[in-house]
Structures are given as structure tokens and as C-alpha cells.
Amino acid sequence: MDTLLVARAHGGTQHAVSHRSRATGTDMTFSVFVPPQANDGTPCPVVWYLSGLTCTHANVTEKGEYRRACAELGLIFVAPDTSPRGPGVPDDEAYDFGQGAGFYVDATEAPFSTHYRMYSYIVDELPDAVASAFPVDLARQSITGHSMGGHGALTIALRNPDRFRSVSAFAPIVAPSQVSWGEKALGGYLGKDRATWRRHDAVALIEDGARLPELLVDQGAADSFLKKELRPELLQAACAAAGIPLTLRMQQGYDHSYYFVSTFMEDHLRWHAERLLA
Amino acid sequence: MDTLLVARAHGGTQHAVSHRSRATGTDMTFSVFVPPQANDGTPCPVVWYLSGLTCTHANVTEKGEYRRACAELGLIFVAPDTSPRGPGVPDDEAYDFGQGAGFYVDATEAPFSTHYRMYSYIVDELPDAVASAFPVDLARQSITGHSMGGHGALTIALRNPDRFRSVSAFAPIVAPSQVSWGEKALGGYLGKDRATWRRHDAVALIEDGARLPELLVDQGAADSFLKKELRPELLQAACAAAGIPLTLRMQQGYDHSYYFVSTFMEDHLRWHAERLLA
Numbered sequence: 001m002d003t004l005l006v007a008r009a010h011g012g013t014q015h016a017v018s019h020r021s022r023a024t025g026t027d028m029t030f031s032v033f034v035p036p037q038a039n040d041g042t043p044c045p046v047v048w049y050l051s052g053l054t055c056t057h058a059n060v061t062e063k064g065e066y067r068r069a070c071a072e073l074g075l076i077f078v079a080p081d082t083s084p085r086g087p088g089v090p091d092d093e094a095y096d097f098g099q100g101a102g103f104y105v106d107a108t109e110a111p112f113s114t115h116y117r118m119y120s121y122i123v124d125e126l127p128d129a130v131a132s133a134f135p136v137d138l139a140r141q142s143i144t145g146h147s148m149g150g151h152g153a154l155t156i157a158l159r160n161p162d163r164f165r166s167v168s169a170f171a172p173i174v175a176p177s178q179v180s181w182g183e184k185a186l187g188g189y190l191g192k193d194r195a196t197w198r199r200h201d202a203v204a205l206i207e208d209g210a211r212l213p214e215l216l217v218d219q220g221a222a223d224s225f226l227k228k229e230l231r232p233e234l235l236q237a238a239c240a241a242a243g244i245p246l247t248l249r250m251q252q253g254y255d256h257s258y259y260f261v262s263t264f265m266e267d268h269l270r271w272h273a274e275r276l277l278a
Numbered sequence: 279m280d281t282l283l284v285a286r287a288h289g290g291t292q293h294a295v296s297h298r299s300r301a302t303g304t305d306m307t308f309s310v311f312v313p314p315q316a317n318d319g320t321p322c323p324v325v326w327y328l329s330g331l332t333c334t335h336a337n338v339t340e341k342g343e344y345r346r347a348c349a350e351l352g353l354i355f356v357a358p359d360t361s362p363r364g365p366g367v368p369d370d371e372a373y374d375f376g377q378g379a380g381f382y383v384d385a386t387e388a389p390f391s392t393h394y395r396m397y398s399y400i401v402d403e404l405p406d407a408v409a410s411a412f413p414v415d416l417a418r419q420s421i422t423g424h425s426m427g428g429h430g431a432l433t434i435a436l437r438n439p440d441r442f443r444s445v446s447a448f449a450p451i452v453a454p455s456q457v458s459w460g461e462k463a464l465g466g467y468l469g470k471d472r473a474t475w476r477r478h479d480a481v482a483l484i485e486d487g488a489r490l491p492e493l494l495v496d497q498g499a500a501d502s503f504l505k506k507e508l509r510p511e512l513l514q515a516a517c518a519a520a521g522i523p524l525t526l527r528m529q530q531g532y533d534h535s536y537y538f539v540s541t542f543m544e545d546h547l548r549w550h551a552e553r554l555l556a
Contacts, residue, residue, distance in 0.1 A: 008500070008529075009537035065343050067540070222286070251286075259287035262345070 001133055004029065010071035011036035016057060019129055023121035024084040025114065030126065031061040037074035038135045045140035045165075045276035046076040046130070047269065050122070050156075052147030053181070054100045056081050060146070063258035069266040073273040076136050080126055082148065084115040096181050097188055103176070104152030105200045107189035116189055119200075123156060142272040146170040146261050147225075148181070150217075154202035154235075158210035166275040168216035168268045170261045171223055174235035175203040181229045206238040214245040216271050218264045220254030279411055282307065288349035289314035294335060297407055301399035302362040303392065308404065309339040315352035316413045323418035323443075323554035324354040324408070325547065328400070328434075330425030331459070332378045334359050338424070343540035344547060351551040354414050358404055360426065362393040374459050375466055381454070382430030383478045385467035394467055397478075401434060420550040424448040424539050425503075426459070428495075432480035432513075436488035444553040446494035446546045448539045449501055452513035453481040459507045484516040492523040494549050496542045498532030 005016035012035040021028040038044045047070075049060055057079045060066070070077045083089075083102030090111040092098030107116035130136055143164050145153035150172020157167040176182020177197045186197040198204035219232050226232075232248055239246035254260040283294035290313040299306040316322045325348075327338055335357045338344070348355045361367075361380030368389040370376030385394035408414055421442050423431035428450020435445040454460020455475045464475040476482035497510050504510075510526055517524035532538040 007533055007535055007537035008498075008531040008541075010541045014537055062341050062536075065346065067537075068343065068346075068544075220286075253286040255285055257285055258340075259285035259292055259345075263286075263288045266346075 001129070005031070009033070010067040012039065012067065012071050014061065014067065015134070016061065017133070021084075021121055021125060023117045023125045026084040026086050026089060028081055028084065028121065029057050030078060030080040030130070031057040032130060032134050033067055033070055033077040034134055035071045035074050035076065038076065041135050043135045043137035044074050044076045045142070046078060046136040046138070047272050048122070048141065048143040048153070049077060049079045050104065050143070050145030050149030050152035051079060051082050052145070052149050053082070054095050055149075056100070059258065060261070063262060064265055065262035066265050066269060069269040073269060073277070075269060075273060075276070076134060078126070078130055080122060083118060089115045097184055101148065101185060103148060103182075103185040103189060103200070104156065105186070105189050108196070109189055109191050112189050119156070122152065123160060140165060140276045142166040142276055144168045144170070144268055144272070145172065147230075147256065148173055151176055151182075151202065155200050155205060157212060158202060158205040159199065161211060166214075166272045167212055168271060170264065170268070171219050171225070171230055171256055172202070172217060172235075173230060175201055175231055177201045177204060178234065179229045179231060203234050203238045206242045206244065211242065212244055214247070215239065216247045216268065218249045218251055218268070220256060220260045221250045221252045222254055223256040223260070225256050279407070283309070287311070288345040290317065290345065290349050292339065292345065293412070294339065295411070299362075299399055299403060301395045301403045304362040304364050304367060306359055306362065306399065307335050308356060308358040308408070309335040310408060310412050311345055311348055311355040312412055313349045313352050313354065316354065319413050321413045321415035322352050322354045323420070324356060324414040324416070325550050326400070326419065326421040326431070327355060327357045328382065328421070328423030328427030328430035329357060329360050330423075330427050331360070332373050333427075334378070337536065338539070341536035341540060342543055344543050347544040347547040351547060351555070353547060353551060353554070354412065356404070356408055358400060361396060367393045375462055379426065379463060381426060381460075381463040381467060381478070382434065383464070383467050386474070387467055387469050390467050396430075397434070400430065401438060418443060418554045420444040420554055422446040422448070422546055422550070423450065425508075425534065426451055429454055429460075429480065433478050433483060435490060436480060436483040437477065439489060444492075444550045445490055446549060448542065448546070449497050449503070449508055449534055450480070450495060450513075451508060453479055453509055455479045455482060456512065457507045457509060481512050481516045484520050484522065489520065490522055492525070493517065494525045494546065496527050496529055496546070498534060498538045499528045499530045500532055501534040501538070503534055
């Protein structure tokens with residue numbers, strides 16, 4: 001594991017590291033904030049944050065404003081990259097497919113199936129990699145994410161219901177099978193058979209019987225992607241039909257940017273902490 | 279004034295604008311956070327934040343973590359650029375001279391004297407420009423900055439003692455005449471006569487009789503520039519000799535980055551708010 005960053009912040013330490021991934025067959029980068037409660041090695045609960053289109057680990061690390069609350073609450077905050085990267089990794093000119101747009105699936109279509117294995121990376125490999133180097137208590141995990149990363153958080157939590165004590169999302173893509181970002185990505189990575197897409201679509205997973213005990217979602221009401229790509233009303237309907245308590249907060253005036261995410265980050269971290277520290 | 283950014287954040291609004299500067303003869307960019315207390319146009323006190331080498335307005339705007347505290351305290355936060363920029367503006371290959379490194383002086387040496395007039399821009403032009411578009415109460419101003427911008431905040435406050443209710447700095451260059459960053463910049467912009475440098479050197483200004491009622495400085499003890507470029511002990515000695523109450527906090531383990539600045543930003547904003555809102 002190569003150290004890219006070690007910096008004291010808010011009494012804890014912000015790290016960024018690179019490691020060789022078995023899942024993707026590439027080097028992968030992630031950041032880890034270790035709060036002061038873990039400075040002596042005491043294991044702390046972990047919040048996984050999955051990022052959106054075009055992002056690396058760096059966007060939330062620099063703009064997410066999570067460290068103050070994590071330092072107060074004693075939370076480790078991990079932010080992985082959004083895709084495999086590198087000269088040997090297939091890419092696309094568009095911002096919403098290829099590098100920076102892994103969509104948290106294991107691709108089955110060539111040429112993406114070799115490296116684009118972000119579901120396996122996040123679910124099977126990253127927790128052990130983080131635990132090998134940082135004092136995380138894997139018995140206490142929560143997950144959140146933004147936009148494509150909100151999609152990742154919801155679908156990963158729905159498919160691994162015993163792993164996470166709490167789940168939230170910022171402006172998530174809730175039904176990729178029904179919107180153009182998702183149709184392009186799921187079609188490109190998984191192929192034309194839409195039946196295979198349902199395991200990577202939060203609304204479809206809920207329709208097919210997956211459950212969460214509760215869910216917190218913040219969504220900017222002035223988000224330019226709201227009506228075409230995000231469509232929280234589809235999640236609202238699926239949760240209502242399934243009896244999943246959803247707290248969906250439409251935030252007046254807020255857009256899709258990190259100015260929105262950073263504003264509500266503390267609320268989400270407190271919500272997770274209430275459940276992780278209970 | 280051209281709008282580059284308008285985004286709701288922490289109940290207020292983060293702006294970035296570009297305007298034509300008389301002082302520099304170029305377009306200049308700055309950011310302004312307007313807290314919710316000013317959403318109805320009520321004038322609010324203003325904190326000027328001057329940035330360090332290589333920075334634009336964007337660094338602190340994205341990484342400074344000031345919005346939450348400004349929204350709570352009712353402070354407008356303004357972050358200008360660190361130099362004139364553009365194809366017609368003389369530059370230097372080094373990171374510590376030319377574009378991104380204006381050092382908050384009015385250059386007298388060719389070819390810099392035409393555009394590098396950051397002292398006049400910050401002191402004489404920017405307050406009116408900001409007041410023409412945002413609800414700032416110019417009777418209540420404070421100033422702070424980081425590194426080269428800490429130098430700017432200290433020297434501008436020492437030369438304009440009636441303007442600012444409070445002054446602070448993060449890891450400031452306190453005695454540019456005595457360190458290599460400063461010798462290069464002041465020599466390049468002001469020429470070889472070191473007597474002219476003293477009006478842009480906080481320690482020299484204090485030695486020459488300039489005064490502040492009090493001063494707050496945070497300095498990372500693990501800052502790699504501490505011993506060679508920053509030298510807070512020189513400020514400490516000058517303040518002691520002049521009877522200026524200096525709160526100098528050496529922060530163990532902290533470096534020179536925005537992980538350091540963002541950690542102590544809230545402390546500085548509370549310190550300024552106590553004086554601005556008294």
C-alpha cells in the first residue's frame with residue numbers, strides 16, 4: 001500500500017493510499033480519515049462514501065467537509081475511487097461512461113469486463129484492505145454516497161442487508177434502468193438483457209423484495225439532474241409500497257454540487273453515528 | 279461583473295465573480311459567501327481572506343470549510359485571487375513569483391509594475407467592488423490569510439489600522455525581508471532598495487512603529503516551511519518589543535496545507551465574530 005497523503009486534520013489524520021486491486025487488476029486509490037478517537041489504535045466504526053460521476057477519492061476528501069463531524073463523533077470515513085483507471089483500462093470520451101463512471105457494477109461486456117469490477121472491489125476487497133492498515137471496526141459499518149455513488153450505496157446496501165447499520169444518500173440515481181445515465185452505463189457494462197440490470201437498480205431491487213430498515217436521502221430541489229436522471233419520486237413510491245421508512249428531504253435552492261453535499265454531510269454523519277454508536 | 283458561480287450552501291449562497299480591475303488592468307476573480315442572515319439584504323460584517331502562493335480564489339472556497347461557521351455567525355467571507363493573470367501579464371516559471379504570487383504589493387519594477395498592483399486592488403478597489411454587489415457592512419471588517427496571504431493580511435492591517443476590527447493569520451510569512459520567498463518577491467517587484475521593502479514586511483512595520491490592538495496566529499509545528507520561510511519567532515519578538523498582544527498557537531502535527539487551515543478556520547471566524555459583533 002503506497003501512501004499518497006498523511007495530514008493531521010481536526011485532531012485526526014487524513015490519509016490517501018494506493019494499492020493493487022485483485023478485483024480490478026489495477027492500482028486503486030482511496031482516502032481514509034481516522035478520527036482522534038482512533039489515534040491510539042482503538043477501532044472505530046466506518047462510514048463508506050461512494051462518489052459520483054467524474055470524481056476520484058479527492059473530490060469529497062477536499063470538498064466534503066466531513067472531518068469536523070467525524071472527529072467529533074469518532075467515525076472513520078473512507079472514500080474510494082469511482083472506477084479503475086490507467087492506460088490499459090478501456091475508457092470513453094463521455095463523462096458518464098468509462099473511467100470515472102464505474103457505476104459500482106461488475107461488468108460482463110467486453111472490453112469492460114476485465115477491469116470494471118467495482119462491485120466486487122467495494123464489497124469484497126476494500127473492507128479487508130482498509131482493515132489491514134487502519135483501525136476500523138467492521139462490525140459497525142454504514143454507507144452513503146452522492147449521485148452515481150448514492151446509487152452505489154443504495155444497491156450495495158440492498159444486496160448486503162446484514163452488513164450496514166445505516167444507509168443514506170445525497171441526490172442518488174435511484175432507478176438507473178429508467179434514466180439515460182443508467183441505461184447507457186448498465187447497457188454498456190452489463191449488456192442488453194435488462195433483467196441483469198435489476199440487481200444494480202435500487203428501485204428494482206426493492207420491487208424484487210430487497211429491504212432496508214430505513215433510509216435517509218437529501219435531494220436539492222434546484223438540482224439540474226433532478227427530473228431527468230435522479231427521480232426520487234420513484235424511490236419514494238417503491239419504499240412506500242415495500243413499507244421501507246424513507247426520509248426524503250427536498251432541499252430548496254440546492255443544486256447537485258459539493259456545496260449541497262457539504263451542507264448536509266454533518267446531518268448524515270450524525271444520523272449514521274446514532275445508529276453506529278447505539 | 280460576471281457571475282462564475284452561484285450555489286446555495288449552508289443556508290446562504292456561495293458566489294464567485296469576475297470583474298475588470300482598474301488597479302491591475304486585468305480581469306480579476308473573487309469569491310463571496312453570503313450567509314443566511316443577509317439573504318434579505320441585511321448588511322453583514324465581512325472577513326477578507328487572502329490566499330497563499332499558487333492559489334486562486336478557488337482553493338479556500340473549495341477546501342477552507344468556512345461556510346458552516348460563517349452561516350452560524352452571520353459573516354460574509356471574501357476570497358480574492360493572489361495576482362493578476364492572463365496572457366498579457368508577465369509571469370515566471372517558478373511557483374513563488376509572478377502569476378499566483380503577487381505578494382500583495384504594488385510593483386515598481388518593470389515589467390511587473392503595470393499589472394502587479396495587488397496592494398491597491400485589495401485595499402482601494404475590492405471593498406467598493408464587493409459592496410456594489412453584495413450586502414457588506416464596511417464599518418465592520420476583519421482580515422485574515424494563509425502563508426503569503428497571512429503576510430498580506432498582517433501588512434495590510436498594520437498599514438490601515440483603523441479599518442479592521444480584528445486581524446489573524448494561518449502560518450503567515452511574517453518577515454519577508456529575511457526569508458528567501460520574500461527576498462525573491464520583494465526584490466523582483468520592488469527592486470534592490472530594501473528600505474522600500476519595510477512597508478511590506480509585518481515585522482519591519484512593527485519595528486517602525488505600526489501597531490495592532492491584538493493578533494491571533496495559528497502555525498503548524500510540522501509545517502515544512504516553518505523554519506526557513508515562516509519564522510513566527512520573529513513576529514513574536516517584534517510583538518513583545520512593541521507590546522502587541524499576540525496569541526501564537528503552535529499546532530502539533532499540522533502541516534502547511536488546507537487540512538491545517540480548515541481545522542482552525544472556525545476558531546478564527548469565532549474570534550473575528552466576537553470583535554465584529556461586539
